[in-house]
Amino acid sequence: MKNSKTVLIDNHPGRNAQTFGIARELGTSMDLIHEPSVGVIGNKGDSQCYLGVQRKVEAIQESLLQQIGESGTKMSMRLVQPEYTIATSDGMRNGTKEMRYSLIGREVTHDSVCEHLSASGLEGTIAVVACDKPPVGTAAAILEHNRPAIIMSDGAIRPGTDSETNEPIDIISGFQIAGHKDGDVKKRVACEACPGYGSCGGMFTYNTMQTFIGVVGLEPLHMVSPASEDPRRVDQFPGELVGYLRSLVESETLPRDIVSRDSLRNAMIVSLAVGGSTNVLLHGPEIARAAGFGNFWRDIISPDEFNHLSQHVVPVLIDARPFGRYSMVDIDGKGGIQVIVKELLAAGLLNGETLTCTGETLAEQVNRLDPPKPDGEVIYTVENPFKPTGGLRVLGGNLSPEYSAVLKLAGVEAGLEDNTFVGKARVFDGEEGLLETLENRPEVFQDNDMVIVRYEGPSGAPGMPEMLDSTSRITTLCRERGIVVGLMTDGRFSGGSVGLVIGHVGPEAALGGEIGLIEDGDEIVIDLNVNEINCTELRYAAKREERRKAWEQTVAGNGGIHPSVGNANTRLLNQMRNSAVPANLGAGMHPGRKLWVSEPRQAVASGFQPKNVHRPGSEKAF
Numbered sequence: 107m108k109n110s111k112t113v114l115i116d117n118h119p120g121r122n123a124q125t126f127g128i129a130r131e132l133g134t135s136m137d138l139i140h141e142p143s144v145g146v147i148g149n150k151g152d153s154q155c156y157l158g159v160q161r162k163v164e165a166i167q168e169s170l171l172q173q174i175g176e177s178g179t180k181m182s183m184r185l186v187q188p189e190y191t192i193a194t195s196d197g198m199r200n201g202t203k204e205m206r207y208s209l210i211g212r213e214v215t216h217d218s219v220c221e222h223l224s225a226s227g228l229e230g231t232i233a234v235v236a237c238d239k240p241p242v243g244t245a246a247a248i249l250e251h252n253r254p255a256i257i258m259s260d261g262a263i264r265p266g267t268d269s270e271t272n273e274p275i276d277i278i279s280g281f282q283i284a285g286h287k288d289g290d291v292k293k294r295v296a297c298e299a300c301p302g303y304g305s306c307g308g309m310f311t312y313n314t315m316q317t318f319i320g321v322v323g324l325e326p327l328h329m330v331s332p333a334s335e336d337p338r339r340v341d342q343f344p345g346e347l348v349g350y351l352r353s354l355v356e357s358e359t360l361p362r363d364i365v366s367r368d369s370l371r372n373a374m375i376v377s378l379a380v381g382g383s384t385n386v387l388l389h390g391p392e393i394a395r396a397a398g399f400g401n402f403w404r405d406i407i408s409p410d411e412f413n414h415l416s417q418h419v420v421p422v423l424i425d426a427r428p429f430g431r432y433s434m435v436d437i438d439g440k441g442g443i444q445v446i447v448k449e450l451l452a453a454g455l456l457n458g459e460t461l462t463c464t465g466e467t468l469a470e471q472v473n474r475l476d477p478p479k480p481d482g483e484v485i486y487t488v489e490n491p492f493k494p495t496g497g498l499r500v501l502g503g504n505l506s507p508e509y510s511a512v513l514k515l516a517g518v519e520a521g522l523e524d525n526t527f528v529g530k531a532r533v534f535d536g537e538e539g540l541l542e543t544l545e546n547r548p549e550v551f552q553d554n555d556m557v558i559v560r561y562e563g564p565s566g567a568p569g570m571p572e573m574l575d576s577t578s579r580i581t582t583l584c585r586e587r588g589i590v591v592g593l594m595t596d597g598r599f600s601g602g603s604v605g606l607v608i609g610h611v612g613p614e615a616a617l618g619g620e621i622g623l624i625e626d627g628d629e630i631v632i633d634l635n636v637n638e639i640n641c642t643e644l645r646y647a648a649k650r651e652e653r654r655k656a657w658e659q660t661v662a663g664n665g666g667i668h669p670s671v672g673n674a675n676t677r678l679l680n681q682m683r684n685s686a687v688p689a690n691l692g693a694g695m696h697p698g699r700k701l702w703v704s705e706p707r708q709a710v711a712s713g714f715q716p717k718n719v720h721r722p723g724s725e726k727a728f
């Protein structure tokens with residue numbers, strides 16, 4: 107009697123023809139073509155972020171090839187050829203209409219990885235990730251596929267050096283000098299800011315999310331912080347990754363076993379401690395959704411809990427760009443992200459019992475790595491932190507009733523007196539008008555203006571572009587003139603943005619949110635004592651109703667859509683417009699919306715509670 111493999115080979119010669127051909131070309135055994143498949147994937151795109159990815163993928167593929175086989179010491183699996191995703195460059199597209207594709211790139215990566223994993227039936231995956239959005243799309247697809255997988259950061263770029271001042275500079279330096287009068291200076295900084303290759307080097311979105319993915323358990327902690335060009339990434343890490351993956355396959359440890367409620371909370375607490383990008387409050391909920399949790403702010407952590415942790419419990423532990431001096435390679439030089447995780451574990455702020463991709467708990471992994479103590483210059487202790495409070499705050503109020511709005515408190519340079527800002531609205535229906543004004547008439551901005559940029563949300567833009575160009579110009583203007591100008595938007599910001607900037611304000615203007623009712627000269631109040639943003643005029647019901655009726659008439663007169671929304675003239679933009687969920691739920695493209703969580707799971711609390719978090723009279727468990 108023929109065995110099942112022989113039957114498969116005999117009965118399906120057409121399906122087997124290419125499988126035999128691939129095995130022959132890759133140099134693997136033809137007898138393994140019906141074994142479970144294993145492979146490596148990588149993120150690619152049109153910026154320096156991706157230039158180092160292919161050589162890591164090829165190194166991992168070679169390591170897999172050496173460890174695939176029929177002997178008892180090797181993995182009895184079918185090896186598939188590497189696959190790559192594609193995305194745009196945030197840095198080169200900021201301030202342009204093409205920036206609308208940045209967040210959509212996360213969704214395109216998600217779809218392409220999902221197609222590859224599902225159609226290929228991969229039972230084991232190693233992913234090399236780069237830039238901001240593709241790593242999140244990759245992680246989300248891995249969680250939905252839910253077969254053994256592990257992620258490695260491609261690594262950050264090293265800082266450049268200003269040849270005049272000998273100071274370290276990076277891509278943010280180039281954006282912040284945009285308003286400089288001397289064209290030669292602007293060209294010199296641009297030429298010197300980004301030598302080599304790798305993703306943005308400060309604690310911007312890339313490194314925020316690599317830290318998040320490491321702490322949540324999908325990436326070994328010691329692989330987060332080394333530079334892209336660090337030789338360990340091609341000489342040492344590939345073999346380690348294959349070993350970890352083999353253990354995950356053999357133990358049937360799945361991504362959703364690793365990404366739990368507690369590991370997600372750990373990752374968000376570390377994001378507060380590193381002064382992370384506001385984009386973590388888009389990407390964290392999307393990763394939670396892919397892991398089966400329906401609503402991040404209900405199932406994982408509430409806005410009230412988040413703000414309490416940021417205000418009273420978790421300080422910023424690093425002096426890092428954009429709010430400080432150092433880059434990720436400096437953090438790596440002082441022991442890496444694992445130093446920060448060890449410090450937070452020792453302070454009782456993280457649950458060390460969560461599972462990780464190495465097969466160890468978070469605490470066990472850190473203990474094995476045995477990182478040094480914080481050096482006190484780049485990485486600080488909880489007792490003597492770099493900043494006394496966490497780096498992020500979510501805000502409610504009449505402009506953000508669902509607490510979708512987010513402020514990167516670690517990046518605020520001025521404007522908060524007794525934790526309060528009061529200013530006058532200067533309204534722009536789209537970023538293009540703001541950039542034109544900043545370029546040609548910067549003198550119109552006055553002290554305590556609050557710039558309102560709307561119709562740039564997930565549906566309105568569509569695509570929710572980040573506004574690094576705008577925020578950088580405003581930051582430079584404020585520093586030069588000694589004034590405070592804030593910016594509030596239903597769009598989003600780069601992890602490199604600093605200043606009094608508030609993003610993700612929702613509901614967004616295109617969908618009838620209150621931000622669409624603000625008028626020039628309105629009083630805008632930010633009160634971090636109660637974590638609210640309010641428009642004083644909209645406190646009055648009669649005034650609010652009058653403006654709402656006027657807005658609805660404008661929409662009705664334009665065929666049911668506000669004339670200030672962006673043109674959705676491509677298939678992807680149209681998909682984003684019609685399927686994007688709100689920013690506080692991740693701003694992803696999820697057609698049908700009601701079906702956007704596959705295989706929902708219950709958020710079960712472990713009982714772990716960070717130290718010094720219980721508030722008298724509160725029934726909430728942190």
